[in-house]
Amino acid sequence: MASAMSVFSLLVSSLLLALFSPGAQADVKRYQFDIVMRNVSRLCHEKSMVTVNGRYPGPTMYAREGDRIIVNVTNHVEYNMTIHWHGLKQRRNGWVDGPAYVTQCPVRSGASYTYDFNVTGQRGTLWWHAHIAWMRATVHGAIVVLPAAGVPYPFPKPDDEAEVVILGEWWNADVETVERQGRMLGMAPNMSDAHTVNGKPGPLFPCSQKHTYVLQVQRGKTYLLRVINAAVNDELFFSIAGHTMTVVEIDATYTKPFVASTILLSPGQTTNVLVRANQRPGRYFMVAKPFNGVPIPADNQMATAILQYAGVPTSVVPSLPQLMPETNNTDFVTAFQDKLRSLNSPQYPANVPLAVDRHLLYTIGLNIDPCASCLNQSRLAASLNNITFVMPRTALLQAHYYGLKGVFTADFPDRPPARFNYTGAPLTTGLGTSLGTRLSKITYNTTVELVLQDTNLVSAESHPFHLHGYNFFVVGRGVGNFDPANDPAKYNLVDPPERNTVGVPAGGWTAIRFRADNPGVWFMHCHLEVHTSWGLKMAFLVEDGSGPDESVLPPPKDLPKC
Template sequence: MELWVRVFILVACLLPAVVQCKVRHYQFNVVMKNTTRLCSTKSIVTVNGKFPGPTIYAREDDTVLIRVINRVKYNVSIHWHGVRQLRTGWADGPAYITQCPIQPGHSYVYNFTITGQRGTLLWHAHILWLRATLHGALVILPKLGVPYPFPKPDHEAVVVLGEWWKSDTEAVINEALKSGLAPNVSDAHTINGHPGPVSNCPSTGGGFTLNVSPGKTYMLRLINAALNEELFFKIAGHKLTVVEVDATYVKPFKTDTVLIAPGQTTNVIVVADQGAGKYMLAASPFLDTPIVAVDNMTATATLHYSGTLASSPTTFTSTPARNATPVANNFVNSLRSLNSKKYPAKVPQKVDHSLFFTVGLGINPCPSCKAGNGSRAVASINNVTFVMPTIALLQAHVLKIKGVFTTDFPANPPFAFNYTGTPPANLATTTGTKVYKLPYNSTVQVVLQDTGIIAPENHPVHLHGFNFFAVGRGLGNFNPKTDPKNFNLIDPVERNTIGVPSGGWVAIRFLADNPGVWFMHCHLEVHTTWGLKMAFLVENGNGPNESILPPPKDLPKC
């Protein structure tokens, strides 16, 4: 394609309210950028020198082509978080699962079509800890002429929540793996890349500002791109109307506090109905496990009414306590699928594969881990700590390369115990590269059970390649005889990332209608690094329309 044609398409597609494009072209140059935060300057990995990275705009049914050029010293892969990737697993992005990473000096074109989806998602690096700075928004607009199922807001804004380390994040996790202990927590939270005013650091500045006009409505596309922390979000003096999560519409409800886990997105409507002035936006951590370290710094930004002097005082808001479980539960329990005629909740009513997965931590021997007294912290699903392969699982599956993985991932934990009570005497896990095989179009129920080994924690679990319905949730140990009687099979929330509550469980259902190899893992990066991950292998169906597409010619090599 001639350069001028490519530039025209790119410019046109950046005007989503005017032009409907069938194909959207983007180019991501992965480069190092010197950036100052918290009175210190460091070089970070970015896309096109931006932090957060550029927002991708597309419409439902568009084809998106993104050429990623790796100009840094690290291997790179990009995941389009929440995109269904129907039959295009080669474009999903997790390194060594659906592709080998893009090596320094090389490039790869991610090519996928957005089918049956609209709303807010995100993209991020899916290798090492590069997601800390290599992330951005993915906005999927409805088809032209198709309205939102709620009054159209006057304006929209992307709000990306994140974390910031003064140290290099790769050095942070490498030191932790060497010691066998947990990595250092971040030094600050951020809103659109800025922590807001920080004491003893005047160069930090005031942070992000959202300019509003009295009486107007604003849709905020909230994204949690943080590595390791769930976050509360609120705006002083303003109610938030929740209308969408993870690019699926929900029954609207009002709240003053949103809970959003890493990898999740939430669209809220804000009415500028207060008196002229400046109002604080705040993002603060949620963690109801007292023995786990957390970055306690609250990120702040400003909602600024037009006509208000910059020197005017800011109306502050109090943030929930970091262990405010009732606030978190109130938000989660309010979420329901819209389940309208146009946007029905197609909840699987029968289950072909009923799986019970324990998720949690463990301790394995590590003679070289002196700081850990000869042991290291690990994580697992059904007591299997996942070992990353050196050849991508999807490539091994399609090309029938033997010895890369096995298909014996257990449907249940190897032994039963009081999962949320006293841990067993043996805290060790097994290791392996195992997948669970599913026939095409089978229905699946997975109960994700937190365990109290070391400590109960909330695990935001992300499933690639599918949306799922969260049909049940509870505290304590899941009871297969009584708990399913209370499942919501009418209008449960539909998501791609779900929080397994501390000391509790969540039940999800999905239809395995997407052939390929699909990662499922905790979206707390430390737990993914420690091995809390597995993959589903969904077999081809009948004929080419139910089979994964052949690998592209520029697929990176390991």
């Protein structure tokens, strides 16, 4: 491993367009984020790492609903790189979505690429991250989209917006090396060595230096915390000792407020909460720890930060949270998810598709495939509908736009080719999984219902799935096998949660609905990076419509070449 610090430099300028009355010309403000190279604060082990502007986590980007954002990315490291703007829909403009070999070829070492996009019809907390291999472990940061000028929050106005809280994972080694070693052995890569809160693990880890994030508050004030799970492979609980949180937003969509002592975030998800600093002045631990609903080896390390009242000396011992859920507490997770409801107000309606044009059922499988070069002559793999997705060497969107042949086929099956008792006794032999770069073609404006069904192939596991280019409504979920005759009657079609990333419960299913009104090629994958790297991914090819604003925009001139 190189001893010098590797820095992936991100040069960001933002054109923020303040919104006025219809027809009025928007004000334009320009911001420049300077590229810097400096040492990143080290945790329990000294290593080189890839960062943005020399920071871990990277810089927070601020915009307002309706703004235009321009980001120039310059790659100064040896690895290929892309940036994904997680949760931004990028209407008709998949060229800036960011997943490598899906919507663009990577930015090579020494090269640059300008991401130029509008923030349309969205506001709230999102995030950006690298979207190639495991680089998002350290290459990530927050996106804060404020409401349009003069538009209030649909919940009590906080006294202050506290800093963004980013939950992450840390390896005492280069993450690309960790992933590569696991792949060569045919096994799961090593689990992370620590969890972090804003890049710091807290004093409970056995580090010579106790790096701890501290959030200072004033007693009596209410704060809006923007919490992001940027972990690579872990779903995380988050709580604050002695304090409750009022959930008001998930994945940049407003929710019906409810109070929680602990919240759960899958990798890729964001949650905004209101916190009232109403306790005795002191120091209180903020804690992030993993959720794992199945009895397999799991990372159980707890990261801590401190919520500190102004005027309290740092010598005061922080209070630990009480009654945090156990790592395998699926009942708590189910109850928490049951409380998530869209706001569904006149200003922010829940436009749930009621009539469905296309019904899809995708089974999630873990496989054991033969591998002559691996330690055990086999390797772990993953599949959707028995297909382990193979990444092309030409970006799928480019192949679609230019009509290139031989890059992909548009025949991804709507249902699994083999039906069985998906969540019954474990099946360790697999069901004839195939390799392929196969897309699902969808006619423009089609309403889609997709049921994601976990299986007990090798092992049942929970899976957070992220769909690029869209939000969707989580209309139902359950344990066991999805029953198409009876389960739809239990759907919430009034105010289901609207998200861009959703968890599929271990040994269960989740049903989502969306309208395919954003043309292009849009990635869908498990947001556990280990499963994505094993092939648990696919893509939708949404065809152009017939109207003038219903087709993919032309590609930018500086689009990277493969």
